[in-house]
Amino acid sequence: MTVQGKPLTDEDRAIYEWQLDVPGFGEEGQERLKGASVLISRVGGLGSVVAYELAAAGIGRLVLVHAGNIKPSDLNRQLAMTHDALGTPRVVSAKRRLNELNPRMSIDAISENITDDNAERLVGEVDLVVDCAPLFEERFAMNREAVRQGKPLVECAMYELEAHITTIIPGQTPCLACLHPEEPPAWRRRFPVFGAVSGTVGCMGAMEAIKVLGGLGAPLAGRMVTMDLRDMTFRTMKLTRNPNCPICSHLNKRC
Amino acid sequence: MNITVEYTAQLKARTGCSDETFEVDSSCDLPALFSAIAGRHGDPVREIVLDAQDTPVQVLCFVNDKQVDWGAPPQLAEGAKITIMSPISGG
Numbered sequence: 470m471t472v473q474g475k476p477l478t479d480e481d482r483a484i485y486e487w488q489l490d491v492p493g494f495g496e497e498g499q500e501r502l503k504g505a506s507v508l509i510s511r512v513g514g515l516g517s518v519v520a521y522e523l524a525a526a527g528i529g530r531l532v533l534v535h536a537g538n539i540k541p542s543d544l545n546r547q548l549a550m551t552h553d554a555l556g557t558p559r560v561v562s563a564k565r566r567l568n569e570l571n572p573r574m575s576i577d578a579i580s581e582n583i584t585d586d587n588a589e590r591l592v593g594e595v596d597l598v599v600d601c602a603p604l605f606e607e608r609f610a611m612n613r614e615a616v617r618q619g620k621p622l623v624e625c626a627m628y629e630l631e632a633h634i635t636t637i638i639p640g641q642t643p644c645l646a647c648l649h650p651e652e653p654p655a656w657r658r659r660f661p662v663f664g665a666v667s668g669t670v671g672c673m674g675a676m677e678a679i680k681v682l683g684g685l686g687a688p689l690a691g692r693m694v695t696m697d698l699r700d701m702t703f704r705t706m707k708l709t710r711n712p713n714c715p716i717c718s719h720l721n722k723r724c
Numbered sequence: 725m726n727i728t729v730e731y732t733a734q735l736k737a738r739t740g741c742s743d744e745t746f747e748v749d750s751s752c753d754l755p756a757l758f759s760a761i762a763g764r765h766g767d768p769v770r771e772i773v774l775d776a777q778d779t780p781v782q783v784l785c786f787v788n789d790k791q792v793d794w795g796a797p798p799q800l801a802e803g804a805k806i807t808i809m810s811p812i813s814g815g
């Protein structure tokens with residue numbers, strides 16, 4: 470993918486010097502991150518950590534999408550939320566917290582969730598999307614737009630002590646609809662999870678975004694890492710495209 | 725023939741195991757295996773693996789680590805390992 474980089478300042482070089490030494494990244498990768506924008510939906514257990522790590526890494530702009538106010542039950546895992554902000558909009562708390570860490574970046578805090586109506590506009594604002602949303606209808610709307618606009622989509626998910634992650638490159642890898650051709654009937658909005666689980670996969674999601682945007686390493690394209698932190702089992706599964714996928718099969722490159 | 729079935733996430737929680745063996749006829753295909761799984765574990769598992777018409781929900785599933793194409797589900801053979809990835813999300 471091509472992201473137009475932005476030149477670094479001396480302050481940038483001082484802040485990012487530990488990662489500027491990473492082979493395959495360097496000043497060029499940092500400039501790309503500075504020029505890049507990422508949509509994160511939502512900024513809950515996963516999205517808070519994705520956003521925090523991207524803010525730390527020097528992403529240029531984040532678009533945070535999450536409706537609603539902070540509830541007590543958010544605080545076990547939604548690390549961009551704070552106790553003193555209970556009852557106030559989640560994205561406002563997230564923006565404040567992220568700007569404490571990185572006041573140089575730009576943050577669009579949007580107090581809505583992804584729908585069929587806003588997906589085109591919101592995905593159109595960014596270079597890459599990280600899906601941290603709980604409902605399959607939101608995820609399918611994001612996937613549809615990411616595929617249509619050719620934007621990479623990092624898919625993170627979790628349950629109890631388990632999680633998985635994959636990176637969708639439209640036209641090259643399976644899309645979300647290749648993996649889940651229909652909406653799972655038994656999925657519920659609320660499920661058991663620890664913040665340390667969402668945080669683990671959130672860090673991985675941020676790393677995937679950094680790799681794709683910064684042009685280093687081998688993203689999880691066409692591969693899914695699944696993990697069970699109860700016994701620390703990690704597996705990598707090879708994924709294949711659905712030749713009849715209604716969302717992406719018209720894009721011809723196979724992975 | 726004997727088939728090993730591995731579960732993740734909600735399916736692991738609702739079956740109470742991470743893997744188990746099914747002894748099935750040699751003609752058993754993937755839809756028949758999903759019915760056998762629902763039959764062994766009842767409604768909490770049935771609602772994940774079968775829809776209201778008792779046809780398999782097209783979950784992410786692997787046979788011997790190869791992803792199932794629900795348009796052309798593979799034949800099962802003695803000793804096959806099926807991994808059923810219970811759908812999960814963020815939050």
Ligand SMILES: [Zn+2]
Pocket residue numbers: 643644645646647648711714715716717718
């Ligand atoms: Zn697809």
